[in-house]
Amino acid sequence: MARNEALTGEDRRIVAAEFAELYRANHSIRAIAERTSRSYGGVRALLVEAGVTFRSRGARRPY
Template sequence: MRDYKPGIHLTGNARETARQRAADLYTQGCTIRSVADQIGRSYGGTRVLLLEAGVTLRGRGGRLRKAAV
């Protein structure tokens, strides 16, 4: 649950709380998009919080294409 109004810049304690929650969720295996939904922020804003927290982001994943024959 967020302790701030949406659409405002996070500063101080609210930013630290959001940063830690985002890092915890992401390291548990959640995607950036699902973390963003859970903390009520945008994808880009959540990505920035994760980078500020020092989290190493995972690759995008997906199937590798086979070489054309």
């Protein structure tokens, strides 16, 4: 599916689930966006639709 092609219906649900799987595997929103040639906002919107619980911002502290 082309980057600028609108995602609708079942395709949108499938892509949202794939992005959620990547995010839960500890990929950042930015990394998913770069990997899939989609915008940060577009990836985030799909993650919201997939019901993802977002991590806090910033790098994890070692303590």
